[in-house]
Amino acid sequence: MTSVILNGAAQELPVGATVADAVRAAGAPEDGRGVAVALGGEVVPRAHWTRELADGEQVEVLHAVQGG
Numbered sequence: 001m002t003s004v005i006l007n008g009a010a011q012e013l014p015v016g017a018t019v020a021d022a023v024r025a026a027g028a029p030e031d032g033r034g035v036a037v038a039l040g041g042e043v044v045p046r047a048h049w050t051r052e053l054a055d056g057e058q059v060e061v062l063h064a065v066q067g068g
Contacts, residue, residue: 019049026061034064
């Protein structure tokens with residue numbers, strides 16, 4: 001297992017988990033629309049969501065929602 005901090009909480013992901021896997025684990029839409037990801041405070045472009053996560057990385061997943 002790979003241990004990361006996902007949106008401020010410890011999360012176990014399978015070995016080889018990618019940024020896209022963390023997005024899914026955070027409950028964000030599969031298509032990534034309206035989603036932003038940061039690793040260690042640096043924004044990760046969607047083209048790099050295939051990047052494998054390392055133990056201890058801090059992942060923030062933000063999802064824009066409509067509402068009023």
